[in-house]
Amino acid sequence: MADRQSGAPARRVRAGGGDLASADGYDLVVAGSGFGSAFFLHEYLRHARRDARVLVLEKGVARNHAWQLEHPLGLQREAQRAIDNRTSKLWVFNLALGGGSNCWWAATPRMLPADFELRTRYGVGRDWPLGYDDLEPYYGDAEHLMQVAGPSDDTPFTRSRPYPQPPHTLSRVDELLKASFPDKFFHLPCARPTRATGKRPPCCGSGVCGLCPVDAKFTIANGLPGLFSDPRVTLETGASVDAVDVQAGQATSLIYRSGGREQRARGELFVLGTNGLFNPHILLRSSLDGPAVGRGLVEQLSVDVDVPLAEGAFPLGSTSMTGHGYAFYDGPHRRRRGAALVETWSVPLFASPGGPLRQRVKLKFIIEDLPLPNNRVEVSPDDPTRPLVVFEERSDYAMATLRRVGRDAETLLASLPVEKEVRRKVNNTESHILGTTAMGVDPASSVVDAGLVHHTVRNLVVVGSSVFPTAPPANPSLTLCALSLRAARRLLS
Template sequence: MQFVSPEQAAAETGWDLVVVGSGFGSLFFLKRYLEKRPDDRVLVLERGHYNTEDWQFQNGVNSDILPEQTFRHAAGSEKPWDFTIGLGGSTNCWWALTPRMHPSDFKVRTATGMGADWPIEYDDLVPYWQEIERFMLIAGPDELDRFYPGTGPYAQPPHHLSTPDEIMIEKGDGYHFAMPAAKLSRAVEGRGRCCSSASCNLCPARAKFTALNAMMETLAHPSVAIAIESKVTHLDVQNGALRAVHFENGGRDYAASCDLCALGANAIHSPFIALRSGIAGHGVGRYLGEKMLVDAEIMLDGVDHFDGGTDTTAFNLSIIEAGRSSDFANSVYLVKNSFKSGLRLDKGRWRQCLPVQMYVEDIFDYENGVSDDGGDEPVVRFKGFSDYAHAGLDHAMKRLPEVFSPLPIEDVRLTGILPTMGHVQGTMRMGNTIEDSVVDAGLIAHSVRNLCVVGTSVFPTTASANPTLSAAALSYRAVDLLLG
């Protein structure tokens, strides 16, 4: 990799592309861009450090910068938000679950009268999902094509299912599947298969896809220069065009001029930069949110669990396939192969429990978001999950015994709502016009046509799935639309 000083970054007469941040949205934009324009000069500005995988293992953390050090909570709003500041961004800390968005995720407002519709369709992302699934070496089941058209064949076979999963697939209603994951089920050169140790943020086998073990060709491309410890403060916009990206390094201010900028800091810091730059559009810094992540546990009668091959072995689509309601949010069930609440205490029945997580959709609220009070960091306000999400949780809990009825259920317990699931979304939403969004369907800012916003900040809704795969696909599509 070619690391440059801030002085070198600012001394260039003009970069063809400046990429802000180095997470999934930024790096897949960069990868696709270099495929089309390999000789262009590109600068990557990363706020954090280059923490190697060895450094992360030795220190037991993904970054030496905590998320809460990079923003402040508004009064009465203490919800945590999880992400990684450092080269590779959240490719370092993610748990590598890669289901696609469901076709119905794109038309939430049409179905319920709430939230927003996406300005694109499911089919618009299919070729990009396919390409990225192959590149990431996703391990998954080809049978998903019934509900997610254009799926498979995956690059690797799915991870080994647990005994309860096998029962669900054999005797259930056809909505139970192995979870697609960017964790190897078969070793490849330099990377082992998933060890099922449930330490995915610090994957000891290097089975998990990260920028540092699978995108070094992009990071080390001869056209790419990287400036670490470079915190972007604002963009210089004149007459509707972006002229330069301003950043701090070592207590000094610098500016890197460019023809194009890809802004992918994350859904908290990208809107803060946009606010300080006067970027126009509906909802800049608004509609911050994520899905509700909930833990439950099924007590089993005579069936053992925890014999699967990865941390999350399967997911169940029963509720999402039933369709959305205007009364309660959608949910997806995930089967966990790790001890979320410990083993059972009953002698000889220690493994007769099934941890289930629920992804419960929420509707982004205009009042939740990021603001600039003149300080060095953004102020984040979140008033809590909506009544709609809580109604979705109630519905998912009521349906849980029925959905998992092929199993010998003894009891069902709700163990708690987790404070965050690390899917920070919204704040720079995509849409059709500047009156309803910040960027268009190609992720170009309505008000600044040489600014492309990438990552999960552009999501108009939480969607039913982990957002990472779709964020990467949106970046690929944005480059194709921009450069042809």
């Protein structure tokens, strides 16, 4: 038990001590311990019997906060070795207890109602099999669990309850943008707390949130601390799930490797939450290979606009990213080109050689893309244990928005005290892995239904950002957590 959160090697631990015999069957077997799995498990345990038995199989090991501070890129390096990436585009994720919560930046916008109805409203992409109103209560629950800081009275989406924490202080740049675009510019909601909460201190604005030095941003470890120590839960780290065994249309076990041996975990209900590269890979290796499995790998396209500010103009926001611009997000333009969401980032002081100190602000344009079938995850004939990742093209829909970024940035910059030489850089990754086990109503074009249940194997649930059927610009994690809470509650109530 003592080593569970450390850099300890793979192990199997049952809360309260003692190992379980691997031949036992479980009520629930969960693959992965990132956002999708953890929020499903949290909700499952709230409703499950007191003697329920749950097994969590996690491929990575537990790396505590201290280990991560000593090895800043350690988790990402370990992750890259686990995939066979055939293109120059990066796919960034963590393989460890808590998954992407270890390295995310904790931006937590909701999606807009229109994002769920892209086909109906604008004739492109697909509709989601559920709408904003179906998810709204679960958004509130996920925000409560993460203790999201945001404005309760001024958001671009409707809310049925206030944010649990007050918003961060806008930067001076945000205030100027808010004055120019009062209905299109908002506080950026985030799981970086403005007030101390549980194990988490308030955010101190140090701006390196990928690995928060004071452990303020929400992680599975600091925000859901009782999850894996619940007496009903057995956690096995270093356990890499390879396949689902399906007999007569029902999943009967997960097949996994641990300690160099192939093993089986038998159960009643199974959850795959192993991210957008491994979820489809596991299904493909299980011969659950419908036409949509692994197809439509997508993430948003992002562009940094780096803006040196005039002398004496300091942003002074109270966290790393403080503002959200919606001027280019929703509207009739989405018939022809993707939505763009603009994040404002305060970045550290820099000195011009021999000149005064200046500060910069970064405007990050996050551009909607569409899933295309040629972008995909496959099983490699050379090494079936590593997902083969192929990303061939961006949609014309995203590229049309990319071509407008210069002009749209000028519109925003007109309100700001800008020095010359604004620079733009297209990023190689937005660190969101979407679309490879899409949700939908038609099994010919999707893998799971609106409750995240596999279309044909009805005791198999797939969670996480792989279920997104489109890629709107809002960061995905809050939405995928709300989907997990909803899926668990519908299965158990």
